[in-house]
Each structure stands twice: as structure tokens, then as C-alpha cells.
Amino acid sequence: MIALSLNELIKALNAQLVGDDLIIESVSTDTREQMQQALFVALVGERFDAHNYAQQAIEHGAAALLVSKKLAVEVPQLVVKDTRVALGQLASYLRNKLALNCCAITGSNGKTTVKEMTTAILSQGFEVLATQGNFNNDIGVPLSLLRANEKHQLGVLELGANHIGEIAYTVSLVQPKVALINNVSAAHIEGFGSQDGVLKAKSELFTELGYQQLALCEYQSSYQDYLDNAASPAKIEHFSLDNVNADYYASNIETLGLNGSCFTLHTPKGDCAAQVNLAGEHNVKNAVAAAALALNMGASLEQVKQGLAQLDKVPGRVNLQSLNDSVSLIDDSYNANPASFNAAINILANFEGKRFLIAGAMGEMGQQTKQVHKDLVKRALDSDIGLYSYGASFDEVLAELGQSSLGFASHEALCQQLITTLEQQHEPCLVLVKGSRSTQMEQVVQQLQQYYKKGSEC
Known part of the structure; x- marks a missing residue:
């Protein structure tokens, strides 16, 4: 973040300054962090009020506070009507001050992978500000923008949502030059009511665009017409896995097994040979989408090729690792929905050896919960995959x-049984771990890693 004075922010945030002016060099919403010359933002939620922890923030180094009520503290305070709104205003102010050129990505699946691919490509020639971790909601997006400084030339921002209106808000802060919706499927459906609700929420990324901006969406998808209409009056281009009528697509796709795929990338700016080091055909489509974004943000075809080739790991997302000479692990534990589970099963089904799917339940599926879990179980068993x-x-399914023996009450019990089974195998084994965030399947990944590293029981 660049240095800003409190006086400078009074007008931008419609705030009252209580105390003396000073310079802030960072922004924080977490009282557990050590803060250096920071502005602490006291957010208020349904179950918390950070105003109650303002003194703790000061003890950790906060130089000033952004609050919705004056507090009895000794540091300067910017008093506003709503600290959550003011956080967004602050992020927007900084983005405009730096004139940071941004692109934005959303979708039901693959948005983080596309974000990482796009960042890897653009980093070949630019200083890039990119979303870190899961900072993609109405708090995370402003905090991501507030990391920007004079060195950053481009921004690559991931936008997520669990309710209508969230993306409309965050895209208004990012103001992207190029916006991409990677796909739309049943994800977080409980918060949106239906898949149509998911589509409406994702389309908010396009409805905020104007004549000078570009919308990118999947060609000949079931929702293409809806998104094309939502994007008007912006310019529209389309990407596809392999449809030659799309603006961006792949041909000559050759699988490298668990090591990814090589293919020919076709774009309006020319063609090139490319390789992506993440397993699964869906990651070829993710690479095409990332190339479309990056090329429209100023990358060259050579930078696309170099960036994709250099990216080999995305934490928690199809992250391949060897546990020993015969057991490989794919850590895809970050999140899950029906479409991403289908992609995971496709990867397993193409492996020549014993295949194991370690599945955590899918959250926020609403009335579809039972059916999507039943479909998953049946497809895994029909594919001769150990579940x-x-x-x-x-459990009910x-x-x-x-x-019922395929269900486990704890990560520990699951892991113990899995290891017992793996140790009885006499052929190569592939274990893929996946589940919604609420199931914390990364714990299974960690326990497997620990067992094979130390040779001790899980």
C-alpha cells in the first residue's frame, strides 16, 4: 500500500477525523496481526463487533482507527457511518489514485486456477497485484486492492459470492478492463435458491461493464446467451476448450497424464504451442481462459507460453505430489461442487492403477444435497474408484x-483405513482428496503427508 494521510481520506470516506492527522502505510481488519503504521478497520458482523477489540489492535501497532462510533482511545480515529462501506471506499480511492489497470475473474469452478495462470503469464512482463488465498468476497476484495503500491502495473482480482449483489459490489471497486466468467454450475446454491440464481449472481460481473471494457465467457455454453446479453454494451469475446468457432480455443490436445497436457492455443493474436502442468482436460480450458485474459491485458503469446509452462502448483487445487514410489496424492481439497467433483473423477478414471477418491461432503447445495451426493457415489463406484x-x-445416501462402510466419522478413522488399504496394494496408487471448505479435507492431506514422511501411523 502507498502512504496516505488521514486528512486525505476525510473526503474520500465522508469521515470525521478525531485527533491529529498522521500517515498510514497499511490497513488491517485482524486484531491478531502485528500492525506497522496501520489503519485498523473495526468491522461489525452478525456475531462480532471489532470495536470491542480496538485497544488490542492499538497494542499490536495500529496507528489509527476507522470506526463507526467514537471510542475512548488515544490514537486518531476516522469516524464513518458504516466501516464495511468505508473499507470499500478506501480500496476504490487507492485503486483510482494509482490508476491500477485490473482484470476480474469469477465462476463456479476454476476461478482461482485461472487467476493463478493469468498472474503467472502477466508476471513474465509486468509487476502484478493478485488476489491471495480466498480474499475474494466483499471484505477480501477491498483488502486485496489495498495491497497495491506504485510498483504494481496490473491487477488480477478473483471475485466470489455467496449471495446476490456481492459481485456487483466488488466489481464496482475493481473496475476491470477485462472481466471473465469461467463457468456457471451448481455451487453455493443454497445462498442463491437455484442454479438460475447462481447465474444471475455471476452475471453481475458483466452488468457493470461499459463500452470500453471486455467481457469473456464460454462459447456455446447453456448460459452464453444470458451472459452475452448481460455484458451489453461491453465488447464480448468467447473461449472454449476446443470449439474452433470460439475466439480462443485449443487443438491437438495431448494428455501428459498426471503431469498435465500440451496443446496448440488459437487466439485472435495468433497461435502457439503451449503446455499446462496441471492434470485434467478442464485445466486446458482454464489455460485457454487465462490466455484470453492475459492477452487482453497486454501479454504476448510468448509470455502466455512461458507463464503456463512455469506454473506447476496451485495450493489445494489439483496439486500433484509423490508420497512414495508407488503412491501419488492429488490435493484438490480447497473446495468442491458437483462439476469440480466430476472433473476429479475424470482425472482418476484415466489413471492406470488403483484409484481412490477421498470425498468430503459438498456444502451449500440446498434441496439438491441428497441427489448430488448420490450421483457422486454412484459415478465413483461405477468407475471402479475406491471411495x-x-x-x-x-451417510443417508x-x-x-x-x-455405509464407505463413510467415516472422522478424518483420523478415514485416514487409518485408507493407509491400511494402500499398504496392501501391489500396483501404483493415486489418491485424490476433495471436499467443501466446511469438511476441512486438507487435514487428511496433512495426515497422509505426515505418515509417509515419518513412516508413523496416521
Whole structure:
């Protein structure tokens, strides 16, 4: 972040300054952090009020506070009507002050992977500000923008949502030159009511665009017409896995197994040979989407090729690692929905050896919960994939199918049984771990890593 004075922010935030002016060099919403010359933002939620922890923030180094009521403290305070709104205003002010040129990405699946691919490409020639971790909601996006400084030439921002209106808000802060909707499927459906609700929420990324901006969406998808209409009056281009009528697509796709794929990338700016080091055909489409974004943000075809080739790991997302000479692990534990589980099963189905899907329950599926878990179980079993599941949403389905032994009450029990099975195998094994955030399937990944590293029981 660049240095800003409190006086400078009075007008931008419609704030009252209580105390003396000073310079802030960072912004924080977390009282657990050590803060250096920081502005602490006292957010208020349904179950918390950070105003109650303002003194703790000061003890950790906060130089000033952004509050919605004057507090009895000794540091300067910017008093505003709503600290959450003011956080967004502050982020927008900084983005405009730096004139940071941004692109934005959303979608039901793959948005983080596309963000990482786009960042890897653009980093070949630019200083890039990119979303870190899961900072993609109405708090995370402003905090991501507030990391910007004079060195950053481009921004790559991931926008997520669990309710209508969230993306409309965050895209208004980012003001992207190029916006991409990677796909639309049943994800967080409980918060949106239906898949149509998901589509409406994702389309908010396009409805905020104007004549000078570009919208990118998947060609010949079931929702293309809806998104094309939502993007008007912006310019529209389309990407596809392999449809030659799209603006961006791949051909000559050759799988490298768990090591990814090589292909020919076709774009309006020319063609090039490319390789992506993440397994699964869906990651070829993610690479095409990232190339479309990056090229429209100023990258060259050579930078696309170099950036994709250099990206080999995205934490928690199809992250391949070797546990020993015969057991490989794919950590895809970050999140899950029906479409991403199908992609995971496709990867396993193409592996020549013993395949194991370690599945955490899918959250926020609403009335579809039972059906999507039943479909997943049936497809895994029909594909001759060993299934180990965790989460209550699997229990009823497994009981109906006479497969209750495939469900586990704890990560530890699941892991112990899995390791026992793996040690009995005499052929290569591939274990893929996946689940919604609420199931914390990364714990299974960590326990497997620890077991094979130390040779001790999980």
C-alpha cells in the first residue's frame, strides 16, 4: 500500500477525523496481526463487533482507527457511518489514485486456477497485484486492492459470492478492463435458491461493464446467451476448450497424464504451442481462459507460453505430489461442487492403477444435497474408484445403497483405513482428496503427508 494521510481520506470516506492527522502505510481488519503504521478497520458482523477489540489492535501497532462510533482511545480515529462501506471506499480511492489497470475473474469452478495462470503469464512482463488465498468476497476484495503500491502495473482480482449483489459490489471497486466468467454450475446454491440464481449472481460481473471494457465467457455454453446479453454494451469475446468457432480455443490436445497436457492455443493474436502442468482436460480450458485474459491485458503469446509452462502448483487445487514410489496424492481439497467433483473423477478414471477418491461432503447445495451426493457415489463406484467419504450428507445416501462402510466419522478413522488399504496394494496408487471448505479435507492431506514422511501411523 502507498502512504496516505488521514486528512486525505476525510473526503474520500465522508469521515470525521478525531485527533491529529498522521500517515498510514497499511490497513488491517485482524486484531491478531502485528500492525506497522496501520489503519485498523473495526468491522461489525452478525456475531462480532471489532470495536470491542480496538485497544488490542492499538497494542499490536495500529496507528489509527476507522470506526463507526467514537471510542475512548488515544490514537486518531476516522469516524464513518458504516466501516464495511468505508473499507470499500478506501480500496476504490487507492485503486483510482494509482490508476491500477485490473482484470476480474469469477465462476463456479476454476476461478482461482485461472487467476493463478493469468498472474503467472502477466508476471513474465509486468509487476502484478493478485488476489491471495480466498480474499475474494466483499471484505477480501477491498483488502486485496489495498495491497497495491506504485510498483504494481496490473491487477488480477478473483471475485466470489455467496449471495446476490456481492459481485456487483466488488466489481464496482475493481473496475476491470477485462472481466471473465469461467463457468456457471451448481455451487453455493443454497445462498442463491437455484442454479438460475447462481447465474444471475455471476452475471453481475458483466452488468457493470461499459463500452470500453471486455467481457469473456464460454462459447456455446447453456448460459452464453444470458451472459452475452448481460455484458451489453461491453465488447464480448468467447473461449472454449476446443470449439474452433470460439475466439480462443485449443487443438491437438495431448494428455501428459498426471503431469498435465500440451496443446496448440488459437487466439485472435495468433497461435502457439503451449503446455499446462496441471492434470485434467478442464485445466486446458482454464489455460485457454487465462490466455484470453492475459492477452487482453497486454501479454504476448510468448509470455502466455512461458507463464503456463512455469506454473506447476496451485495450493489445494489439483496439486500433484509423490508420497512414495508407488503412491501419488492429488490435493484438490480447497473446495468442491458437483462439476469440480466430476472433473476429479475424470482425472482418476484415466489413471492406470488403483484409484481412490477421498470425498468430503459438498456444502451449500440446498434441496439438491441428497441427489448430488448420490450421483457422486454412484459415478465413483461405477468407475471402479475406491471411495472414502466424510460428512453427514453422504451417510443417508450410503445407507440406501448398502455402502455405509464407505463413510467415516472422522478424518483420523478415514485416514487409518485408507493407509491400511494402500499398504496392501501391489500396483501404483493415486489418491485424490476433495471436499467443501466446511469438511476441512486438507487435514487428511496433512495426515497422509505426515505418515509417509515419518513412516508413523496416521
